[in-house]
Amino acid sequence: MAESSRADNRVLLLKLGVIACVMFAFAWALIPLYRVICEVTGINQLVKADAPAAVASDPAVTAAPVRLRFDATVQAGLPWQVRPLVGQMAAPRGEFVRVDYEITNASNREVTGQAVPRYLPAAAGNYVKKLECFCFRQQVFKPGETRRFPVVFVIDRAMPAEIGEITLAYSVFDVPGQGTP
Amino acid sequence: MAISTTAGHAPHAHGKPTGLWRWLAATNHKDIGSMYLWFSFTMFLSGGVMALCIRAELFQPGLQFFQPELFNQLTTLHGLVMVFGAIMPAFTGLANWLLPLMIGAPDMAFARMNNWSFWLLPPAAALLLISFFVPGGAAAAGWTLYAPLATQMGMGMDLTIFAIHILGVSSIMGSINIIVTILNLRAPGMTMMKMPMFAWASLITAYLIIAVMPVLAGVVTMVLTDRHFGTHFFNAAGGGDPVMYQHIFWFFGHPEVYIMALPAFGIVSHIIPTFSRKPLFGYTSMVYATSSIAVLSFMVWAHHMFTTGMPATAQLFFMYATMLIAVPTGVKVFNWIGTMWQGSMSFETPMLFAVGFVCLFTIGGLSGVTLSVAAVDIQLQDTYYVVAHFHYVLVAGALFSLFAAIYYWFPKMTGKMYSEPLGKFHFWWSMIWFNVTFFPMHFLGLAGMPRRIPDYALQFTDFNRIASIGAFCFGLGQLIFLYNMLRSIRHGQAAPHKPWEGAETLEWQIPTPAPYHSFVEAPHVEAGDNGVIHSMTGGAHH
Numbered sequence: 001m002a003e004s005s006r007a008d009n010r011v012l013l014l015k016l017g018v019i020a021c022v023m024f025a026f027a028w029a030l031i032p033l034y035r036v037i038c039e040v041t042g043i044n045q046l047v048k049a050d051a052p053a054a055v056a057s058d059p060a061v062t063a064a065p066v067r068l069r070f071d072a073t074v075q076a077g078l079p080w081q082v083r084p085l086v087g088q089m090a091a092p093r094g095e096f097v098r099v100d101y102e103i104t105n106a107s108n109r110e111v112t113g114q115a116v117p118r119y120l121p122a123a124a125g126n127y128v129k130k131l132e133c134f135c136f137r138q139q140v141f142k143p144g145e146t147r148r149f150p151v152v153f154v155i156d157r158a159m160p161a162e163i164g165e166i167t168l169a170y171s172v173f174d175v176p177g178q179g180t181p
Numbered sequence: 182m183a184i185s186t187t188a189g190h191a192p193h194a195h196g197k198p199t200g201l202w203r204w205l206a207a208t209n210h211k212d213i214g215s216m217y218l219w220f221s222f223t224m225f226l227s228g229g230v231m232a233l234c235i236r237a238e239l240f241q242p243g244l245q246f247f248q249p250e251l252f253n254q255l256t257t258l259h260g261l262v263m264v265f266g267a268i269m270p271a272f273t274g275l276a277n278w279l280l281p282l283m284i285g286a287p288d289m290a291f292a293r294m295n296n297w298s299f300w301l302l303p304p305a306a307a308l309l310l311i312s313f314f315v316p317g318g319a320a321a322a323g324w325t326l327y328a329p330l331a332t333q334m335g336m337g338m339d340l341t342i343f344a345i346h347i348l349g350v351s352s353i354m355g356s357i358n359i360i361v362t363i364l365n366l367r368a369p370g371m372t373m374m375k376m377p378m379f380a381w382a383s384l385i386t387a388y389l390i391i392a393v394m395p396v397l398a399g400v401v402t403m404v405l406t407d408r409h410f411g412t413h414f415f416n417a418a419g420g421g422d423p424v425m426y427q428h429i430f431w432f433f434g435h436p437e438v439y440i441m442a443l444p445a446f447g448i449v450s451h452i453i454p455t456f457s458r459k460p461l462f463g464y465t466s467m468v469y470a471t472s473s474i475a476v477l478s479f480m481v482w483a484h485h486m487f488t489t490g491m492p493a494t495a496q497l498f499f500m501y502a503t504m505l506i507a508v509p510t511g512v513k514v515f516n517w518i519g520t521m522w523q524g525s526m527s528f529e530t531p532m533l534f535a536v537g538f539v540c541l542f543t544i545g546g547l548s549g550v551t552l553s554v555a556a557v558d559i560q561l562q563d564t565y566y567v568v569a570h571f572h573y574v575l576v577a578g579a580l581f582s583l584f585a586a587i588y589y590w591f592p593k594m595t596g597k598m599y600s601e602p603l604g605k606f607h608f609w610w611s612m613i614w615f616n617v618t619f620f621p622m623h624f625l626g627l628a629g630m631p632r633r634i635p636d637y638a639l640q641f642t643d644f645n646r647i648a649s650i651g652a653f654c655f656g657l658g659q660l661i662f663l664y665n666m667l668r669s670i671r672h673g674q675a676a677p678h679k680p681w682e683g684a685e686t687l688e689w690q691i692p693t694p695a696p697y698h699s700f701v702e703a704p705h706v707e708a709g710d711n712g713v714i715h716s717m718t719g720g721a722h723h
Contacts, residue, residue, distance in 0.1 A: 005365060005366075008365050009290045009291070009361050009365055012360070012361045012364060012365060013290075013291065013357055013361060016356075016357045016360060016361070016391055017357065019391055019392070020353050020357075020391050020394075020395050021395070023391070023392055023393070023394075023395035023396055024395035024396070024398060024399050025399075026395075026396065026399075027395065027396040027397075027398070027399025027400055027403075027429055027432075028399055028403075030396075030425075030428070030429050030432070031403075031414060031425065031429075034425055034428060041492075075418075113418065114417065114418040114419070114420075116417050122490050171417070173416070173417050173418030174418055175418040175419055
């Protein structure tokens with residue numbers, strides 16, 4: 001093989017190697033990239049507070065009250081008991097709704113947890129505007145501590161009338177590496 | 182036709198090395214290609230045994246042979262072994278064997294890197310297989326290794342992650358070799374738009390591998406750091422998101438589907454013209470169709486994720502983009518049919534497998550279009566309909582094309598003819614039992630049977646029995662192939678110089694079997710579309 005073609009091969013090898021490395025970096029860049037896309041488009045903003053002004057308050061749109069159910073699931077590894085004080089209620093659209101959750105740390109160590117809300121049907125998620133929620137930040141619990149958290153939200157009047165029932169279900173996760181063992 | 186087998190020795194000429202060293206230190210593209218092919222056949226058999234374990238368990242409802250944990254490990258490793266151990270190395274092996282012959286190059290561009298690409302594979306395969314025997318067993322999260330399952334399992338998952346790293350490095354190096362060989366080492370006269378379709382398909386596939394295997398390596402590394410170093414990429418509690426894993430994985434995963442399909446398209450585009458004794462219909466459109474499939478494959482990843490709660494606009498985008506892929510794929514299918522149209526066809530084993538490929542791949546493609554409809558997919562997600570769909574494109578697609586390729590180039594590789602009756606028997610046996618195995622899975626999926634479960638509701642029993650019987654027969658039939666190959670290598674009849682009347686590409690212009698050092702001097706060729714050689718001068722071998 002001629003020397004010149006050997007050199008050509010090496011240059012191409014280098015270029016292709018750089019492409020492979022850039023694509024490896026791209027995989028890691030996808031994490032912040034997706035985060036930015038979600039922020040810009042407003043997808044996946046479940047654990048952020050909504051501004052009260054964002055709620056459409058056109059009184060012309062009226063519909064029957066919405067049946068609300070509350071639930072909470074604690075994921076493995078988190079020694080917490082999480083329960084809503086009210087299992088279900090009927091709430092009018094466009095008005096503040098308050099429900100209390102009681103959380104107990106059933107272990108003798110300090111534990112940090114994070115709640116992530118989920119809505120059923122998922123389409124209701126865009127219309128439940130949360131103003132106050134324990135899911136907005138990680139919660140640190142001392143051994144044996146019990147606390148009550150108010151969850152305050154408004155159901156947007158713009159919500160389609162065919163959604164007559166919403167389940168608000170929290171999954172509560174252990175935050176490893178936090179708290180004392 | 183001019184064939185010159187020079188008697189005089191070039192300064193660097195040497196004979197065939199012997200013994201174990203020939204294989205350990207192999208730099209000859211034919212030796213490395215053969216090792217790739219034998220390796221992938223071994224992995225095909227091990228993945229096949231896992232598949233038969235799965236089908237044995239599913240023969241009747243209830244738990245007979247395996248606990249659910251082991252069953253999940255079997256489904257996971259069956260997928261990983263077949264995708265990364267059998268199909269991908271087999272295509273790389275064929276590319277190694279055939280590309281230099283098809284484009285008139287003396288060898289692959291980087292012979293020593295080629296050696297390393299191959300020898301990384303056995304350790305990676307060993308990591309995958311020994312993971313069954315570590316505490317906690319092998320990875321059991323499905324071949325997609327979804328978080329949060331993948332961030333929770335035992336050390337079998339770590340072994341799998343390392344195996345994927347090694348396999349990734351191997352396939353990236355193999356791909357760089359393929360690209361450099363094709364772009365820089367073509368013989369004079371073999372221009373890009375005259376190149377045979379297998380070379381085009383290998384080139385585009387190699388680019389896909391370089392673009393997406395590093396992404397897979399990246400995402401499994403994130404799983405690794407989530408598991409051991411306290412990061413929260415996919416941990417909701419720490420601000421991460423498990424759905425993010427799926428987005429990154431399928432950015433790799435969908436092009437991966439075409440990594441396993443495009444070389445098959447290339448192979449079939451050689452075999453159908455040969456046995457139809459007609460040039461390939463629409464060569465240029467074939468090249469552009471292959472390229473556009475590759476480009477589109479980067480824009481459809483979220484059709485694997487219709488049930489993750491995407492906004493409706495995103496679902497519509499991915500649905501239409503996915504349907505768009507049916508257009509270039511349809512171009513290819515119609516071109517193959519157009520090639521056969523009014524051809525003087527004969528049905529030797531390679532042609533049987535190629536025509537079988539066209540029929541069954543089209544069925545798999547159509548069930549893919551069905552699944553691309555978001556509203557339908559939400560119903561069918563993770564059911565046996567999906568299992569049926571991708572086995573039609575991977576077994577009847579990739580695997581059948583590989584069988585076709587081995588039968589087609591066997592005389593050139595070994596200098597012997599395989600047994601035609603056994604080959605035909607292998608085809609019909611595989612064709613029948615493949616359909617017996619996988620066709621009922623469509624019905625199971627439509628009726629709602631979920632995939633990746635060791636037990637099922639009673640009403641699914643009959644179709645599962647049929648599928649299990651089909652799977653065992655299909656599996657046994659592959660031993661006929663092994664027997665045919667081994668027997669023919671030793672005792673097969675000497676192959677004529679050109680065993681196929683209609684074969685016109687460059688690899689058929691050199692002696693049979695292919696000389697150990699072929700094209701040590703580049704030939705001058707006058708080529709037509711799809712690498713059809715009109716005349717060749719020069720090109721010495723020894």
